[in-house]
Amino acid sequence: MTPKILILGAGYGGLTTALRLQKELHYNEADITLVNKHDYHYITTHLHQPAAGTVDPRRIKIDLDELIDKDRINFIKAEVVAIDIQNERKVTLDNGQGLTYDILVIALGSEVETFGIEGLKEHAFTIRSINSVQLIREHIEYMFAKYKNEPGHPEYLTFIVGGAGFTGIEFVGELADRIPELCEQFEVNPKKVRIINIEAAPSALPGFDPQLVDYAIEVLKNKGVEFKINTPIKACTEEGVTLADGEEIKAGTVVWTGGVRGNKLIEMLGIETMRARIKVDEFLRAPGYQDVFIIGDNSIVFNEEGRPYPPTAQIAVQQGEHLAKQITSYVRNGKMDLKPFKFNLRGTVASLGKGEAIGKVGNRKMTGYTALIMKQLIDNRYLYSIGGLPLVIKKGKLLG
């Protein structure tokens, strides 16, 4: 009887696993099911662009039926509401459906971490999905229109971005590029617009090469972005934010990019978690389980120095590729011939908006155009890996 492979989530990790299996396995070798909340995949690493309004959200969306061969993968558009790996080995969906499995791949992606900061959940926008960034874009334009009707409210033109990690930095860079366009459209004096990036840690882009961080800050300051580093946000209200040092900043828009955590469903698996993520074994398995794999933002993998790799698209994709190989061998040989997963850091690039970026590949630091090209290479390599040349042609140029 053909083994049932159940993949939860069509983000970087889950989609890569599914598409690799689709390529490797013949339609009769395994019964593959992919569950995802939306019927599309999106380029999460570029959400900051439609959020700022510089790119149409539809451009970073990829319909799953463009990628999935329905003869080989059974796709279910639904939300996972419960995962029981301990007793019934069953996954429950919001449509009431219950799914069993021989091999389970959990790749549900991350959720926003607000660290319990008061009012953040209620009043801050987050860069987490196509819908959430569309809302940010529309809200920004709405604030310009409101300011034109109530010029007595300069705070409508103040945009606070909480968090100066990759998403925060890439978003403020993009937003700074959008502002002149909005000022022209609404006939607003650009001097009246403020973009304030607030970071609790002692540095922006924590953990990134300090020299490159300085470069990034310089570039963004020249674009008009203000920074408050080493400044925790204490609370967020309808009116703006209150900082730990007591300062209050009025703002019509607060976008929170300050943290991600795993998935609440991960916390209900009955396994020890760190911020809703699970420390998987070297074979990407949930500790104590032979047939439950956890990848992407739901998993934690440690490097040689024993520090966890940050959750990135890059590691999720490599996990998916690795896992697909293992599952294939299992399907073919009845048993899983296990190989330990090794993350190969190909490089890290952060865009700073039009024409600017910073990046590190191995020990090589790059800035400006070189870094941008590097980013485009990484993007296109991924598009190629999931959709081949047609997808690169269709979406590639639009990114980076």
Place this chain on the structure above:
Amino acid sequence: MTPKILILGAGYGGLTTALRLQKELHYNEADITLVNKHDYHYITTHLHQPAAGTVDPRRIKIDLDELIDKDRINFIKAEVVAIDIQNERKVTLDNGQGLTYDILVIALGSEVETFGIEGLKEHAFTIRSINSVQLIREHIEYMFAKYKNEPGHPEYLTFIVGGAGFTGIEFVGELADRIPELCEQFEVNPKKVRIINIEAAPSALPGFDPQLVDYAIEVLKNKGVEFKINTPIKACTEEGVTLADGEEIKAGTVVWTGGVRGNKLIEMLGIETMRARIKVDEFLRAPGYQDVFIIGDNSIVFNEEGRPYPPTAQIAVQQGEHLAKQITSYVRNGKMDLKPFKFNLRGTVASLGKGEAIGKVGNRKMTGYTALIMKQLIDNRYLYSIGGLPLVIKKGKLLG
């Protein structure tokens, strides 16, 4: 000593007066001052288009310095805060400036009339200026984005338009045209969108030819617009509206087009007013004053049957033309040779959105394309009258 002519307002009436005088008089014959809140004039009869988002608001804006010859007209960008025609013969501006005059032309346009309906001022949008319609457009898009993030709130996609007069009818026609575009952009099922036009009077377009009104309603119903005629709105809240019959309709957007009144400054002149408008004498003068003229939406002119003409761009323009002639003769002959003003109704056309309109010229009724062409003729005739051929070429095609 050259007479001081002071014109308040650069809408249809005031601008026409100023531009006719600029054409007629030599720069040394009179000292003409034009005061306006903005440094631009706008095509009020087309505000419903940028409100719906089908036309860029900038397209219906005309910078005054494109029309005004600074050697002949002294333009002041300021808001009028007080008019004293009884004692000091002085007009006070929000910049503190005080202006005297030999001839005063009051053409300050209308304000929104809410008939004291509870909550309307606070919660309803109004189609009254470039800025106010830009806000409506952005709000509509924002509601689509909000719905995508909170699908449990269908009311975000309900758009209530209070008033089925010309503005209301033209707006719902335009909005109905915009919806499919928005549904595609935000990937929303058009069936979920509601446009409800609510009118207190027993008929839409009160006073307009019943046969044409029926035609209009048919066209708009086919575009998906719902009508509640003979249904007064009792109250407007953040959640929507309550009707006189007690029905509550939840809506994320309420646009009020149900009425206009003159200007609060008119009510402070010490002359009897009807809804902040003044019944001028046959020479367009404020009753009891030789040198104070009131035109456009601030004035009331009665027809042969003793019914007041509705305030329209058409009558305002004709008043301006008439007044300019009188002022010219006054400047030339020292005394005003007065001619009674006769309104010549050239025709009335209401657009119903893309490709559809209704109109009446004399006794000739027209619909569809014919009516649209008629509308364009009227629009272009006006553009020509204020800006000549260049303006027709620049803006003409964009309208209608």
